[in-house]
Structures are given as structure tokens and as C-alpha cells.
Amino acid sequence: xxxxxxxxxxxxxxxxxxxxxxxxxxxxxxxxxxxxxxxxxxxxxxxxxxxxxxxxxxxxxxxxxxxxxxxxxxxxxxxxxxxxxxxxxxxxxxxxxxxxxxxxxxxxxxxxxxxxxxxxxxxxxxxxxxxxxxxxxxxxxxxxxxxxxxxxxxxxxxxxxxxxxxxxxxxxxxxxxxxxxxxxxxxxxxxxxxxxxxxxxxxxxxxxxxxxxxxxxxxxxxxx
Numbered sequence: 483x484x485x486x487x488x489x490x491x492x493x494x495x496x497x498x499x500x501x502x503x504x505x506x507x508x509x510x511x512x513x514x515x516x517x518x519x520x521x522x523x524x525x526x527x528x529x530x531x532x533x534x535x536x537x538x539x540x541x542x543x544x545x546x547x548x549x550x551x552x553x554x555x556x557x558x559x560x561x562x563x564x565x566x567x568x569x570x571x572x573x574x575x576x577x578x579x580x581x582x583x584x585x586x587x588x589x590x591x592x593x594x595x596x597x598x599x600x601x602x603x604x605x606x607x608x609x610x611x612x613x614x615x616x617x618x619x620x621x622x623x624x625x626x627x628x629x630x631x632x633x634x635x636x637x638x639x640x641x642x643x644x645x646x647x648x649x650x651x652x653x654x655x656x657x658x659x660x661x662x663x664x665x666x667x668x669x670x671x672x673x674x675x676x677x678x679x680x681x682x683x684x685x686x687x688x689x690x691x692x693x694x695x696x697x698x699x700x701x702x703x704x705x706x
Contacts, residue, residue: 483560485509485580488550490543490631491567492517495526501565502530504573508580509563513553515546523567543631544651551644554637562635571632575671579634587639587664588656590625591632595670599627602675613653621660626668628656639664 487509491498498514505512514527518540527534535549547564554562561583565571575591582589593599594614599607614628629652643658659666 484558485561485563486511486513486554486557486559487563487565487576488547488554489514489527489532489565489567490517490546490550491515491519491523491527492540492543492546493519493521493523494567495519495521495523497569498523498567499526499530501567501569501571501573502527502532505563505565505576506531508573508576510559513550514567515550517541517543517546542649544649547631547651548644551635551640555641559637562637562640564631564633564635566631570673570675572671572673575632575669576634578669578671579632582667582669583634583636585665586667587636588659588666589634590627590630590656590666590668591671591673592625592627592630592668593671593673594626595668596672598672598674613650617653617657617660621657623660623666625656625660625666628653630673632671632673 487505489498489501489505489512491514502512502514512532514532514534516524516527516534516536518537524534524536535553537546537549551562561580563576563579565573571591579589579591610627610629614625617623617628618625631652642662643655656666
């Protein structure tokens with residue numbers, strides 16, 4: 483099984499090097515999709531042996547991972563590992579996710595199968611719970627951490643659920659996979675809060691959750 487890791491990155495020069503080094507131990511190729519960084523992230527990634535694809539401007543995590551997925555599809559990989567470049571995801575856990583992918587189309591590393599989610603702020607936990615509850619209700623699944631960005635996909639299944647939304651890609655993608663009958667499983671993986679950068683979960687984004695969730699649901703239910 484040929485395996486590629488996709489790392490979406492935006493201004494992660496301080497953290498991406500060790501993540502690439504740890505990830506390379508478990509996959510055939512590491513692809514960094516630089517999403518318009520201004521801090522030298524592409525150069526650091528290249529120095530550590532990654533294949534680098536550069537976006538001219540910032541599209542958001544959804545756009546970056548979609549570029550990585552298309553790379554995996556074009557190059558006939560069997561499995562895609564998605565892992566963040568900020569050090570929040572431990573590359574040493576990749577073998578556990580790959581093992582679970584033997585019987586699944588999508589493997590999600592869940593913070594809610596252990597106690598690491600308790601470190602997160604109230605708004606962030608509320609946002610994760612909101613999206614997870616909606617996906618479970620509409621998709622008929624029992625997932626605990628739908629927004630997790632640490633995942634493994636079977637490429638042949640991933641090709642059928644490429645997301646359109648750049649903002650809530652994980653929600654759209656997981657809901658589409660659930661409704662199309664793909665096999666989704668979770669693995670307990672601790673993920674401490676990131677030490678640098680800002681979380682996407684703020685009070686402002688919380689107020690927009692219902693509107694954005696409506697957009698995601700319509701994309702899946704009406705336009706697929």
C-alpha cells in the first residue's frame with residue numbers, strides 16, 4: 483500500500499521541520515501544501531525532504547488539503563495521512579491510524595476518546611460538539627470528533643467525497659462519507675493544545691456556526 487502524508491501549512495516555519503521528520507518514518511512521501519506563507523515555511527519543508535506545493539495566496543485549510551488530496555489521486559497513492567504542521571498531532575501515532583485503515587475508508591484521530599479535549603477552551607469544545615452532533619444526526623453515525631484534522635483516507639474512497647467548502651471541509655467531507663455509506667472509524671489520540679498560533683474557534687465564529695452548518699448541509703444534501 484503506497485502512502486502519502488499531506489501537511490497543510492500556513493506560517494509554520496518554527497514547527498514544521500520535526501513534524502516532517504517524524505512523519506517520513508511512516509509514509510512513502512510527505513507533501514507540504516504551503517498556503518501562502520510569508521515566514522519561509524516552504525524552504526524549511528524542502529530542507530527536511532518534503533515535496534512542496536505552494537499556493538500563491540491563502541485559501542484556508544480546506545483549500546490546502548484539497549490540493550494535497552488531488553496530488554494523492556493523480557499519483558495513484560492508496561492511502562493519505564493528513565496531519566497538521568503545528569506539532570499538535572504526534573507523527574508516532576500514524577501507524578495506529580494506518581492499521582485501522584485496513585478495515586475503514588476514513589480513520590479519524592479523536593480527542594474525545596481520551597481526556598486531552600479537556601484542555602480546550604469552552605468555545606472550542608462547544609464548536610466541536612455542535613458540528614459532531616449535527617453530522618451524527620444527519621449521517622446516521624456515531625462519531626465523537628468530526629472536526630479533527632488528523633486522519634487517514636483510502637484514496638479510492640476519498641475521490642468520491644472531495645469537499646467544496648474551504649472553511650468547514652472536515653464537516654462536509656465526513657457528512658458526505660457517512661451518507662454515502664463509507665466505513666468511518668475513530669482511534670483515540672491525545673492532542674494537546676497548540677503552543678503557537680491561533681485557534682479557528684472563537685466567539686465570533688461560534689455565532690456563525692448555525693449559518694455555516696446550513697451551508698454545509700445544503701452542499702451535501704442538495705448538490706451532491
